[in-house]
Amino acid sequence: MSKKGSLLAEGKTKKIWRNALTTSEVLIESKNDVTAGDGARREEFEGKGVYSTTTAVKCFELLTAYGIPNHFIGPLDATTFRARELSMIPTEVVVRRIATGSYLKRRPDVEEGERFKNPLVEFFVKLDAEHDPLMIRDYVSRRVLLYDAKKPLAEGFLREVRPVQSMEESPILDLFITNELVSLAERTFSVLEDAWAAQNVTLVDLKIECGNDVTSGQMVVGDVITNDEWRIWPGGEKSRQLDKQVFREMPEATHEAMKVLKANYAKVAELVGQFKV
Numbered sequence: 001m002s003k004k005g006s007l008l009a010e011g012k013t014k015k016i017w018r019n020a021l022t023t024s025e026v027l028i029e030s031k032n033d034v035t036a037g038d039g040a041r042r043e044e045f046e047g048k049g050v051y052s053t054t055t056a057v058k059c060f061e062l063l064t065a066y067g068i069p070n071h072f073i074g075p076l077d078a079t080t081f082r083a084r085e086l087s088m089i090p091t092e093v094v095v096r097r098i099a100t101g102s103y104l105k106r107r108p109d110v111e112e113g114e115r116f117k118n119p120l121v122e123f124f125v126k127l128d129a130e131h132d133p134l135m136i137r138d139y140v141s142r143r144v145l146l147y148d149a150k151k152p153l154a155e156g157f158l159r160e161v162r163p164v165q166s167m168e169e170s171p172i173l174d175l176f177i178t179n180e181l182v183s184l185a186e187r188t189f190s191v192l193e194d195a196w197a198a199q200n201v202t203l204v205d206l207k208i209e210c211g212n213d214v215t216s217g218q219m220v221v222g223d224v225i226t227n228d229e230w231r232i233w234p235g236g237e238k239s240r241q242l243d244k245q246v247f248r249e250m251p252e253a254t255h256e257a258m259k260v261l262k263a264n265y266a267k268v269a270e271l272v273g274q275f276k277v
Helices: 048-065 102-106 175-197 255-272
Strands: 004-010 014-019 025-030 033-036 041-044 072-077 080-084 086-088 091-098 115-125 134-138 143-147 157-161 201-208 210-213 219-221 230-234
Touching: 025 048, 048 072, 048 080, 048 175, 048 255, 091 175, 115 175, 175 201, 175 210, 175 219
Parallel strands: none
Antiparallel strands: 004 014, 014 025, 025 080, 033 041, 072 080, 086 210, 091 115, 091 201, 115 134, 134 143, 143 157, 201 230, 210 219
16 A cells, blocks of 8 residues: 655656655656756646656566566556665666767767667766766776766866765765666666567667665666656657657747657657557
8 A cells, every 4th residue: 555655855857755654665756847958948748747657667567577676566646656765876877779869979989870789888977066977987997987978088077086885975886886787777778678679669778777675775776767768769760759859859849849749758658558568
């Protein structure tokens, strides 16, 4: 059983509530907001929370069916699902199959559309003051380097940091945690990539966040997986994209433009509903 208790956190597109009936469970509610540019641009459309929760629930059900550990317990209502409470790792993990988006800013030598034979995994540390910099580990010298995520690598170096094991001490992770995150991210991407490929849709890239179960300590996939967290190109064609990138590229959020965006999110929720679990 579930009942909304105190509000634990509120982000740009979701709220996280304490489940008043248990100490180890939270309720994740999707809002109708869509944002871009670190939240600088924000709009709303009716049904967005429903489409996001529908998408997240189906994705987590799919991951569970394939044995990928995650925090999902079950749906609560149209905009909310139940999840195990996690101690979140303050790092966004991005898996890329195709070069596009911000990757091209960091690597201007790479042509858009280049396909990576093995998915490329990147880490972005959640440091608001530095706009979530790219984290690169130098395995030879055992250093961790932070770079401006929106500049070419040759120009974007910010600083060197010391890796630690305790996330309470620093968001910069040690080698063991980093490798475990890579494994979770690659497995998650593989399952979702295959599910989309079955519908002739290319999963271009995917962002996930992970955390440790507060009860068991197990590292699992957390947060949400919605149409905000990936790029998907039907038929492999960027011109047919259905994800949040449409909003990012929108010159102006006119009524007609937002109507198209809403239809895209509704379509994605419908397609995800066809994933074979």
